[in-house]
Amino acid sequence: xxxxxxxxxxxxxxxxxxxxxxxxxxxxxxxxxxxxxxxxxxxxxxxxxxxxxxxxxxxxxxxxxxxxxxxxxxxxxxxxxxxxxxxxxxxxxxxxxxx
Amino acid sequence: xxxxxxxxxxxxxxxxxxxxxxxxxxxxxxxxxxxxxxxxxxxxxxxxxxxxxxxxxxxxxxxxxxxxxxxxxxxxxxxxxxxxxxxxxxxxxxxxxxxxxxxxxxxxxxxxxxxxxxxxxxxxxx
Amino acid sequence: xxxxxxxxxxxxxxxxxxxxxxxxxxxxxxxxxxxxxxxxxxxxxxxxxxxxxxxxxxxxxxxxxxxxxxxxxxxxxxxxxxxxxxxxxxxxxxxxxxxxxxxxxxxxxxxxxxxxxxx
Numbered sequence: 345x346x347x348x349x350x351x352x353x354x355x356x357x358x359x360x361x362x363x364x365x366x367x368x369x370x371x372x373x374x375x376x377x378x379x380x381x382x383x384x385x386x387x388x389x390x391x392x393x394x395x396x397x398x399x400x401x402x403x404x405x406x407x408x409x410x411x412x413x414x415x416x417x418x419x420x421x422x423x424x425x426x427x428x429x430x431x432x433x434x435x436x437x438x439x440x441x442x443x
Numbered sequence: 444x445x446x447x448x449x450x451x452x453x454x455x456x457x458x459x460x461x462x463x464x465x466x467x468x469x470x471x472x473x474x475x476x477x478x479x480x481x482x483x484x485x486x487x488x489x490x491x492x493x494x495x496x497x498x499x500x501x502x503x504x505x506x507x508x509x510x511x512x513x514x515x516x517x518x519x520x521x522x523x524x525x526x527x528x529x530x531x532x533x534x535x536x537x538x539x540x541x542x543x544x545x546x547x548x549x550x551x552x553x554x555x556x557x558x559x560x561x562x563x564x565x566x567x568x569x
Numbered sequence: 570x571x572x573x574x575x576x577x578x579x580x581x582x583x584x585x586x587x588x589x590x591x592x593x594x595x596x597x598x599x600x601x602x603x604x605x606x607x608x609x610x611x612x613x614x615x616x617x618x619x620x621x622x623x624x625x626x627x628x629x630x631x632x633x634x635x636x637x638x639x640x641x642x643x644x645x646x647x648x649x650x651x652x653x654x655x656x657x658x659x660x661x662x663x664x665x666x667x668x669x670x671x672x673x674x675x676x677x678x679x680x681x682x683x684x685x686x687x688x
Contacts, residue, residue, distance in 0.1 A: 345561050348684075350588075361460060361492050364532060367557040376584045406591070426595035433682050434570050434601070440458065440566040441685040443468075443577070451678050468577075471610055471650060478670040482678065565677040567575070568685060 345369075346436035350376040350443070353388035358442040363395050373424070373432055374403040382421045383413045396420050404429060453564035454485045459494035461569065463513070464504065469497045470512050472569030477515070480522035487526035487563075488519075489556055490548070491533045498529070498544040516546045530556050572596050573676035574606045577687030579614035580629035581622070586615055589686040590632055597640050605643040605676045606633075608665075610687070613651045616644070618662040630662045637664030645672045 347366045351358040359381050362372060372395065374382050381388040382403040392401060405423040408414040417423065424432065433439055457476050463469040479486050490498060497513070504511040519527070527548040534540060534550065541550055551559070560566060574593055578585035593603045608615050620630040637644050644665045646656065651667055661667065677683045 345566075350584075350686075357492060358460075364553045365491070365530070365557040365560065367554070367561055370561070375588060426591045427599055429592060430596045430599050430601065433572070433596075433684055438561075438563055438566055439682055439684055440560060441568050441687065443460070443568050443685065443687045453678055455674075455677060467610060474649065475609075475670055475673060479674045481671065482674050484674070484678065565683050567673075567677070567683065568687075569577075 345371075346432050346439040347372045348439065348441045349374050349378040349381070350441070352377040353381045353386065359388055360391075362442045363391055366395075366399060368398045370399050371432060371436060372399060372401045373429065374401065374421075375407055375429070376404075379403050379407045379411060379413060382408070382418055383416045384418055385416075389418060392418065393420070402428070402432060452483065452485055454487075454562060455479055455565045455567070456487050456489055456560060456563040458489045458491065458560075458566060458568040459497055460492040462493040462496040463502070464507065464509055468569040469494070470510075473512060473515055475567065475569075476519070476524065477522060480524055486524050487528060487559070488524065489528045489530070489559070491530040491556065495529055495533045495537060495539060495544075498546060498548065499539070500543055500545045502545075513545060519546075528556060528559065570601045570682065571680045572601055572603045573680035573683045574603065575673065575676075575683060575685040575687070576606060576608050576612040576615060577610040577685065579611035580620070582611070583688055585612070585686040585688065586629050587627075589684075590629070590636070592684065592686070593636060593642065603636075603640065603642050604680055605645060605672070607673045607676055608644070608646045609650050609670075609673065611654065612687070613646045613654055613656050616646045616651070616662055616665040617656055617660050619660050620662070634662050634664040645676075647673070
């Protein structure tokens with residue numbers, strides 16, 4: 345299952361809910377304000393790193409660039425463009441948006 | 444209103460993560476759930492995070508002049524929507540127990556909710 | 570693959586409409602089909618023809634209309650959510666149609682993936 349998160353970890357608990365419930369074998373995609381969670385030194389960095397042991401974490405490059413954060417992405421987070429976003433939705437059997 | 448799809452039965456899970464009244468998502472989400480009953484699908488509802496507050500007993504909305512839609516959760520059974528799951532961790536974090544809820548539910552752990560989500564064909568989150 | 574999309578937020582206020590549009594375009598560019606986009610909650614405001622953004626801004630409503638015309642994407646606005654927010658046939662932009670919530674459930678049944686963009 346693909347888990348899409350779009351909220352900054354400072355503003356909402358969407359990422360926490362996702363990390364608590366998402367199962368091994370799935371993937372997490374950070375878009376919109378959730379890309380701040382994919383950057384070095386942010387409050388969710390440790391949580392995200394430990395999640396990455398179980399499921400891959402992707403971030404939408406256009407959203408990182410728009411926010412000036414593309415140079416400070418946590419090692420191991422994979423960057424995708426919108427085409428890569430489409431591929432992730434197609435590759436995973438189902439999708440959940442953590443609104 | 445709409446015609447039923449013949450044949451296909453998919454697993455639909457509606458995930459409610461928002462509190463009622465502060466925003467419209469809980470109410471309009473419930474409207475989708477009610478419509479889904481007409482399509483003979485395998486429907487379940489999950490309540491997690493602030494969504495568990497939707498099921499809190501004793502909601503009185505006269506003072507804010509907004510419709511109290513909480514009795515609708517008790518009517519879901521009449522629509523053959525009987526799978527209501529509540530995440531235990533979300534209840535615990537809010538100091539709530541099953542007794543605080545206005546409708547019978549199945550309390551599941553995060554891991555159990557995650558496993559159920561994986562089995563779905565369609566997940567819609569409000 | 571056949572995709573359906575759910576848009577739950579209004580244009581210009583939230584990035585959801587932009588993300589949904591970029592996703593739809595990328596899916597079509599990759600050879601997938603976007604069969605239906607359903608607009609719900611404040612998302613119904615994506616469908617008003619009265620929208621007039623400044624010249625140097627993207628025109629979110631026209632973008633949807635163009636997508637409907639060129640790629641025959643079915644743009645459906647929820648009638649109950651629309652009426653609540655003052656959107657009716659008279660101010661509906663070309664390419665959109667107003668219909669019931671059943672169209673969302675039907676999109677979930679008939680498509681391979683339903684992707685939600687919202688708050």
